[in-house]
Amino acid sequence: MTDVVQYQIRGSVGVITIANPPVNALGFPVRKGIFACLERAEEDADVTALVLIGAGRCFSAGADIREFGGEPEPPALRDVIEKVRDCPKPVIAAIHETALGGGLELALGCDYRIGAPSARVGLPEVKLGLVPGAGGTQRLPRLIGVEPALRIILGGEPVPAEEALALGILDEVVEGDLADGAVAYAERLVAEGRPAHRTRALDDRPAEAAGAPGVFDRTRKSIEKWARGLIAPNLCIESVENAVLLPFDETMGKEREFFVRCRESDQSKAQRHVFFAERQAVRIPDVPADTAVMSIRRAAVIGCGTMGAGIAITFANAGIPVHVLDVSPEALDAGLGVIRKTYAASVSRGRISEADREARMRLITGTADYADIRDADIVIEAVFEEMALKKKLFQTLDRVCKADAILATNTSSLDVDEIAAITARPEKVMGTHFFSPAHVMRLMENVRGEKT
Numbered sequence: 001m002t003d004v005v006q007y008q009i010r011g012s013v014g015v016i017t018i019a020n021p022p023v024n025a026l027g028f029p030v031r032k033g034i035f036a037c038l039e040r041a042e043e044d045a046d047v048t049a050l051v052l053i054g055a056g057r058c059f060s061a062g063a064d065i066r067e068f069g070g071e072p073e074p075p076a077l078r079d080v081i082e083k084v085r086d087c088p089k090p091v092i093a094a095i096h097e098t099a100l101g102g103g104l105e106l107a108l109g110c111d112y113r114i115g116a117p118s119a120r121v122g123l124p125e126v127k128l129g130l131v132p133g134a135g136g137t138q139r140l141p142r143l144i145g146v147e148p149a150l151r152i153i154l155g156g157e158p159v160p161a162e163e164a165l166a167l168g169i170l171d172e173v174v175e176g177d178l179a180d181g182a183v184a185y186a187e188r189l190v191a192e193g194r195p196a197h198r199t200r201a202l203d204d205r206p207a208e209a210a211g212a213p214g215v216f217d218r219t220r221k222s223i224e225k226w227a228r229g230l231i232a233p234n235l236c237i238e239s240v241e242n243a244v245l246l247p248f249d250e251t252m253g254k255e256r257e258f259f260v261r262c263r264e265s266d267q268s269k270a271q272r273h274v275f276f277a278e279r280q281a282v283r284i285p286d287v288p289a290d291t292a293v294m295s296i297r298r299a300a301v302i303g304c305g306t307m308g309a310g311i312a313i314t315f316a317n318a319g320i321p322v323h324v325l326d327v328s329p330e331a332l333d334a335g336l337g338v339i340r341k342t343y344a345a346s347v348s349r350g351r352i353s354e355a356d357r358e359a360r361m362r363l364i365t366g367t368a369d370y371a372d373i374r375d376a377d378i379v380i381e382a383v384f385e386e387m388a389l390k391k392k393l394f395q396t397l398d399r400v401c402k403a404d405a406i407l408a409t410n411t412s413s414l415d416v417d418e419i420a421a422i423t424a425r426p427e428k429v430m431g432t433h434f435f436s437p438a439h440v441m442r443l444m445e446n447v448r449g450e451k452t
């Protein structure tokens with residue numbers, strides 16, 4: 001096959017393995033390799049079923065974004081998926097960790113999908129200013145229904161294995177070795193005489209939506225605020241609506257038109273630039289790749305002013321419990337009020353759900369007692385820009401916090417080395433810097449009745 005796609009036969013099952021680290025992106029060599037494996041398996045009478053699986057970190061994180069500058073070298077991903085669809089033998093996608101974007105679209109083209117408990121699936125293209133371009137807006141609503149498909153496509157967030165199973169994206173969750181489980185699953189399908197399960201042929205869900213067309217108007221209304229001026233979200237809705245109104249082959253053509261329109265837009269080009277820039281920014285030249293990484297399970301923020309409130313929100317958004325400490329009860333109450341109003345505003349704009357707001361607020365605890373932060377893995381101070389004040393605070397943190405805790409200062413101008421020297425753990429002291437969003441600044445002004 002190719003270096004990035006491997007093929008082996010286990011009993012009567014052909015196993016196609018994508019081995020293109022780090023995330024098994026579906027670039028030209030991978031597509032070519034999968035296509036060749038399918039052709040080989042079709043010609044082998046001893047192979048009764050196929051398993052498609054990813055090696056290493058995940059199933060596949062999707063297309064190779066570097067190819068988005070123009071038309072891909074054939075076979076395109078859509079061609080590979082059509083080859084999977086036309087295979088006379090059942091094809092099972094075995095998913096661990098992530099199947100995102102084109103990775104999920106490839107899995108949706110298979111007859112069946114199983115996953116490890118770690119599996120997460122999603123279509124994040126809207127975050128790059130794109131419409132899914134290889135059948136995602138057509139196969140997903142046929143498989144799980146229009147409303148949940150719209151939620152996944154417009155949200156762009158991955159769905160965990162348990163939810164994916166309940167929705168019907170996954171047919172089974174397999175404990176233990178995924179490859180062994182997938183081969184056993186394939187053998188069971190053949191033994192039971194289970195037929196091919198072509199997603200494109202599922203018409204029940206589109207028919208249901210055709211009887212209740214209001215879902216599309218409601219969805220457009222619900223995204224008006226956060227999607228204002230954006231091309232991709234509304235084209236995603238239109239593409240899913242096409243799945244209800246038009247024949248499959250016609251809708252696939254329109255989906256491709258929408259994808260190309262988005263791909264060539266300045267919006268998507270800018271969002272893709274940001275995507276690459278963010279990943280480049282975390283690559284620090286003088287920090288070796290094998291540097292040990294410390295787990296951050298609990299955090300603390302000192303000071304509940306504008307900056308402290310924003311930092312606390314950042315931790316809660318990442319799912320990390322955080323204590324916010326302020327010795328002033330008035331400042332603490334005001335800061336927690338800003339946090340609540342900030343999340344309420346996000347709910348009203350449709351950026352997060354009410355359940356998300358409640359979950360994130362539960363992660364934030366206000367306190368005036370240093371004993372409450374002694375188990376924090378990282379403490380970030382956000383007090384006034386006064387060296388004497390910060391030195392006194394860091395002496396207290398050095399005494400109170402556990403020995404391996406990171407003590408961080410949010411200073412904009414003071415000497416971090418001078419602050420670190422006052423502690424017995426200078427190697428654990430670092431500088432961090434946050435920029436407070438404008439809406440937090442405005443909310444703080446409203447809460448305190450003063451200019452910040």
